[in-house]
Amino acid sequence: MSEHTSKASISGMREGYSDYAVSQHNAIANGLETAVSQLVDTFQFKQTSDAYINLVDLGAADGVNSFPVIKRFATTLNKKISSLSIQVSHVDLPSADFNDLSRNIFQHEQSYRQTLSKENINLHSVIVPGSFYDCFLPENSADILFSTTSLHYASKPAAILSKHVHPLCAVGNEEKTAWEELSATDLNTALKHIHSSLKPGGKFWAVVPGHSRDDSTGEIKNYWYREVLDVMSQQLLQLVDKGIVSQESWNNFVLPVHQRHMSHWQKWFSENDSMFQVDFLYAEEQDNPYLQKFTNSHQDVNLFADEYLSSIRAWSEQIIMQLLPDIEQRNLFFEGLRNQFVQTPDRFDKDTYSIYIGATRL
Numbered sequence: 350m351s352e353h354t355s356k357a358s359i360s361g362m363r364e365g366y367s368d369y370a371v372s373q374h375n376a377i378a379n380g381l382e383t384a385v386s387q388l389v390d391t392f393q394f395k396q397t398s399d400a401y402i403n404l405v406d407l408g409a410a411d412g413v414n415s416f417p418v419i420k421r422f423a424t425t426l427n428k429k430i431s432s433l434s435i436q437v438s439h440v441d442l443p444s445a446d447f448n449d450l451s452r453n454i455f456q457h458e459q460s461y462r463q464t465l466s467k468e469n470i471n472l473h474s475v476i477v478p479g480s481f482y483d484c485f486l487p488e489n490s491a492d493i494l495f496s497t498t499s500l501h502y503a504s505k506p507a508a509i510l511s512k513h514v515h516p517l518c519a520v521g522n523e524e525k526t527a528w529e530e531l532s533a534t535d536l537n538t539a540l541k542h543i544h545s546s547l548k549p550g551g552k553f554w555a556v557v558p559g560h561s562r563d564d565s566t567g568e569i570k571n572y573w574y575r576e577v578l579d580v581m582s583q584q585l586l587q588l589v590d591k592g593i594v595s596q597e598s599w600n601n602f603v604l605p606v607h608q609r610h611m612s613h614w615q616k617w618f619s620e621n622d623s624m625f626q627v628d629f630l631y632a633e634e635q636d637n638p639y640l641q642k643f644t645n646s647h648q649d650v651n652l653f654a655d656e657y658l659s660s661i662r663a664w665s666e667q668i669i670m671q672l673l674p675d676i677e678q679r680n681l682f683f684e685g686l687r688n689q690f691v692q693t694p695d696r697f698d699k700d701t702y703s704i705y706i707g708a709t710r711l
């Protein structure tokens with residue numbers, strides 16, 4: 350196992366991730382029709398009947414957010430070819446909760462396999478433990494590969510940020526440069542592996558959390574969980590001060606995500622224009638569904654705090670576990686975060702910013 354995989358296996362979502370991954374679900378739903386019309390609809394089959402398609406879900410977590418994508422892709426492909434067989438490869442880190450994924454695949458497929466079989470689509474799934482920082486599938490094996498809200502995970506928890514859970518701003522220039530260098534290296538490694546796993550003519554679709562920038566000042570304007578990450582950082586530092594988290598563990602910890610700017614993606618694709626043809630590259634802001642619900646409904650602050658906290662626990666708990674292995678301590682930490690949501694709900698992120706990439710492998 351390479352250094353990359355062993356270090357990256359710090360993430361992996363916990364059981365029940367998708368119950369609270371509403372923002373992620375919305376980000377996917379917002380981009381799905383563009384992906385279908387510009388990538389899946391234009392997919393070229395090599396033959397006119399009895400086709401076999403390898404569809405890849407990279408960073409699958411518990412799979413639930415991917416099922417509408419798989420079903421929509423399958424029915425669109427099927428309009429062009431009779432007797433279609435699809436194998437879906439769900440790829441995630443070896444540390445992910447594959448029991449959860451396996452249960453969900455079984456349940457969901459039971460329900461939509463019946464619909465698909467009426468349309469003469471034969472669909473089967475496999476689970477692949479692997480990392481996009483390593484070779485995760487045989488070369489030239491994937492026809493369509495999609496990755497939703499996953500490609501921002503860093504390859505390693507490099508302890509180069511003094512605030513440790515801050516992906517981008519409020520850090521000194523040296524730290525920022527080191528983090529941006531890792532971001533560029535990670536992007537290059539992941540996209541090269543994606544390229545090599547795709548067949549020529551294969552399609553790639555990604556939805557990735559990113560950041561926007563004020564063009565005149567260069568200031569970072571928006572990224573996922575901006576305020577939340579700040580509060581998490583402050584709270585963890587208090588635990589270090591109290592001696593609950595050792596200075597050594599803290600020094601070796603960083604929340605391993607890059608929220609890149611659109612220009613980082615553009616740069617990579619233009620420098621590697623013999624590898625992919627870019628079909629689309631755009632960014633969109635989207636409301637925080639938890640805050641929206643709170644504002645539009647009865648302003649029930651406890652309900653907001655509970656739901657928002659669950660959404661953050663769903664993706665961060667596995668990572669926080671490295672610092673707080675004890676469940677009681679983690680509960681205290683998350684309780685502190687919840688208190689902040691109750692006290693100042695309006696302070697928390699009004700929206701998120703996602704980047705959508707569609708490309709054809711050359």
Ligand SMILES: C[S@@+](CC[C@H](N)C(=O)[O-])C[C@H]1O[C@@H](n2cnc3c(N)ncnc32)[C@H](O)[C@@H]1O
Nearest residue numbers: 361362373408410414442480481497498499502
């Ligand atoms: C926020 S979840 C997204 C899950 C799902 N695709 C969605 O959109 O809801 C990110 C997933 O990416 C996985 N992941 C992180 N780094 C990875 C890597 N290097 N290779 C493969 N998967 C990775 C995590 O384990 C996690 O399951």
